[in-house]
Amino acid sequence: KSPRDAYFSSYPRIMEKVMETTKKKIVYGTLYNSLDNLVKKGLVTTYRGEPTAERGGRSKVYYNITDKGKLALQSTRALHTSLWDGISDFALGAGRDE
C-alpha cells in the first residue's frame, strides 16, 4: 500500500468503516454527494491515485480532512455535546427530579 494510504482514505475504505460502525448495509453510492459538498466547502481534499487491476484499470480517489475540516468537526462536536448535556435525565426517562 502506498504511503498516502496512511493519510488519505479511499471511498471504499470509508464505506467499509461506515458499514462496520453502523452495522447496516448502505447503498454504495450515497456518500458521493456528501463528500463532494464537503470538498466544495473546503473541509476535505482529494487526491487521485494510481490505477489498479482491482479496479479494472481505473484510478482511485482519496479523501482527507483539512485543517479547516478539523476545526469544523470540533465545533460540531462541541455543539452536539452541549445539546446532549441539556437533555436532562428526566427527558430520557431516568426517574423524577425532586
Place this chain on the structure above:
Amino acid sequence: MNKKSPKEPPHIAEFLLSIMRGYDEKYASLGDFAEFYNKVYQKEGFIKARLWYWSQVFNSLLPYLWFKICWLFIMFTNYLKISFRNIKRQKAYSFINIFGFAVGMACCLLIMLYVRYELSYDNYHGRSENIYRVLKDMKGRPGMSRWMPGPLAQAMKNDFPEVLKTARVDFGNGMVICRDKIYLDEKFYFADQEYLEIFTVDIISGDPKQVLTEPNTLIISRSKAEQLFGEENPVGKTINFKYGNDDFYKITGVFTDQPENSHFRYDFLASFKTLESQQRNSYLYSWRYVDCSTYLLLSEKADIDELVRKMPDFYKKYSGTAEDYIFEIQPLRKIHVENHVRYEFEPGNNIKFLYLLSSISLIIMLIACFNYMNLSTARSSTRAKEVGLRKVVGATRRQLLKQLIGESLIFSAIAIVLSLIFVMAALPYFNSFVGRNIEFYLFGDLQTLAALLGLVILTGLISGSYPALFLSSFQPVKILQGNFKLGSRGSRIFRNLLVISQFAVSIVLIFCTIVISRQLNFIKNRDLGFDKKHIVSVNIEDYTLRRNHESFMNEFRFYPGITDITVSGSLPNAFFRGGDAQWEGKEESQDVYFWSSEAGYNFIDFFNIDIVQGRNFSKEFATDADKAYILNETAVKEIGWTDAAAGKKFGYDGSEGTVIGVVRDYHFNSLHKRIAPLILVLNKVDDTFYSENPFRCSTCYISFKIKPDKIKETLNFIELKFKEKSPGYGFSYTFFEDRVEQMYLSEIKLGKVFNFSSALAVLLACLGLFGLTSFISEQKIKEIGIRKALGASSGKIVIMLSKGFVKWILTAAAISLPAANYAIGIWLNNFAYKINIGVWIFAAAVLFALLITVLTAARQTLKAASANPVDSLKYE
C-alpha cells in the same frame, strides 16, 4: 483463504451505472464499485458479489431515473404553459400556423388514404403474389392487349412447368332476364372453373369444386341474389342471359360480393364451358382469333423474365403466324394502377396520377411549414426577451432547442386534431371525386396511426428546426440591453427564400390550372367536324330490329319533336372495326391501317359532315349497298392519290368496289389522337349477310335529332315505340354530347385537382403573407412615422411597403415559370390537338399572384400607412 484473482464486475451493470454521468468522471466511482465487488467476491464468492453489484445498480439507478423524470415533467409543464400562453397572446399568428398545418396534414392524409387504397387492389386474394395476366402487344395500335386465343391457357400449362393453373375470363354482353324482368348493363362474366382455384372467391352455397364445371351454369353474388330472388335460395333456379338468342343458365352457387378494391367485379360468373359449347364460338378453339383474358398462377420460384422470353417462340409454334409479338406477364397487383392495356374490364388508375397527387400534397405541406418558419422567425423579437432571460438563469442551448421544437410539436399536435376533423368532413366529397368508397376508421388502423404520428413529428421537427436554431442563438446581453438587431444577413436571405418559394409554387399551380382549363375549354368548344348537340343515340339490342330498321325508322319521321333520324354501326369513341385495305395503285411498301364504320344513307347529312369530293350514299345506285366506299381526307392522303379519288377502285373487308366520295376530316376519335384514315360503308340489310354474321353490329345505333324544347316528351315517345317493337328487350340511350365528354374524363379530373390545389396553395401563401405583412408593418412603425412626419403621403408609404413583395413575386415567377412551362408542355403532348401557351397566360399567372398579394397585404399596409405619426413615434 486463497486470494482469487481480481474479477471484473458484470459489464451490463457497469454500463448502467455509467449512465449517471458525472459519477464516473469525478469520483472514479466505477473503480470504487469494482474494488468493493472484488472484496465481496473474495469473501463471499461469485454469486454474492454479483448480487451485491446488481442491487447497487438498482438502488442507484432507480432514484436517478425518478429524479430525471420529475425534472422532465416539471420542465415539460413549464414549456406547455408557456406555449399555450404564447398561443393565447398571439391568437392570429397561432391560428395561421395551426390552420396551415391542419390543411396541409388533411391533404396529406386524404392523399395517403387514396394512394394506399389504389395500391391495395386485389390484395385480398390469398395467392395474389403469384397471380399474373398474359398480355401481348397489338399490331398497328399502341399499348398492350389482354386478348388471348382460347387455347393459350391450356398450352401454357402443358409447356411451362412454372404455370400451375390458368383461368380464362370473358365479358358477357347481353341482357339478364329473370322472372320477366329485364336487367341491362349487368356485370356478367364467363370464367373457367379453375378461376375459383386461383382467385379467392367465397362461395357460400353450392359446391365450390363443381359450380362452373358444366356449360350453362353460373354463380351469383349475394346482393344480386337478393335483388332478383329476395329471400329465396337462388341455387337451382334458372336465369336467361340473352345475347341475341335466349340462353338459360342454372344457378349453381352463391358467393359473397367481392371487396370493392378489385380490378373488375362481377355479379354473375358463368362457366366458360358455356361459351365453348356454343357453335357460334368455334373461334375459341382457334389460335387465329383472340378474345379472352388469361390469368396464370405461377409457382413460387417462377422466373418472370424467363417466361416472357419463352413466349414468342411458344406462340409462334402454336399459332403458326410469322408475327413477332411482344409479351408481358403482368402481376395481378399492378393491373389496377398500370393503364397501358387497352379496353380493361373496368377503368383503372394511373400510377402517374398517384405520383402527381402525392407531390401536390407534399407541396402544400411544405408551404404550411414555410409559413411557420417565416412567421416564427419574423416574430422572434417578441420572444427575444424570454430567450434572453432563460439563458441568463442558466438554460443551455440544448434546453432551449428542446423547448422551441417542443412548441412547434405542440402546434403540430393541435393541428393534427383539427386536420382529422377536416378529413372526416371532406371524405364524402373526396370519395365522390375519385369515385371510390374509402373508409377511415382512425383507431382500427395501425398504419394510419403510425402515419399520423410520423406526420406530427416530422412537421414539428422540420418547421420548428429553423426557428429554434435561430431563436436559441440570441445573446442575452444584446437582448437585455435593447441593442437587438433582427438576425444576420444570412437569416434574412433565408427568410426571403422561403417566401419566394411559396410564391413560386403558387404561381406554378395557378399557371398549370389556367393551361389545363384552357385546354379543356378548347376541347369542349372545338368544332369536331360534325354536329353533336341535341342528338340522342339508342343502342339496338333487338337483333331482328337491326335488320328491319328501315320501316321502324319511318315511325319516327313525322313526330314533331324529332327533326332527323339516322342509323350507324358505331359512334365516336365506340369504334371496333378496322384493318387493312386494297386500293388502285397500292404499292408493296404501303401499310395503312383504316378505321371503318357502317352508316345509313343519311348519316353524313345527319351529322352535318362535309363532302369534299364525289357524293354521298344514295338509293339511286344499287351498287352502293356493298360496293361503295367513302373515305376521309386523311385516308386519301395516306393512300397517295393526287387526283380525284372518286371512281378509284377500293377493297376492304372481303369486298371490292369503288370510292364514291371523300368527306372532310372529322374527329371520330378523341382529340388525343390525330385524325386517322376512315372508311364509311353502307350498313348491311340483306338476309344472307345476317345469317352468316348474326351478331354483327352493322346497325347498332339509331340516332335522333331532338328539338331542344321537347326533349322529355320525345324521349318518352321513342322509348314507347322501342318497347312496342321489341317487347322483350331493354331500352337505353345516351346523349351524344355526353359520349363525347366521356373521352376526356381523366382530363376533367385533372383540372379539378389543379383547381383545388392551387386554391389551397394560394390560400396558405396568403395566410402566411398576411401574417408577415402585419408583422413587418409593426416593425416599421417608427420608420413610417418619421417618413410621414417628414411629409410622405400614405400612398407613398404603401408603395414603399409593397415594393418588397413585388420583388419577391417577380423573382419567384422568373424562376418557376420556365420549369412549369416545360412540365405542362409534356402533358399537353398527350393531345394531338392542343392550345398554344400564349405569353398572356404567363402574364396572367403573375398578375393574379400580384393581385392576391396586394389584396392581402393591403389591409395591413394601409393601416400602417395611415397611422398617425404622433402615436407611432411615441411608441417606445
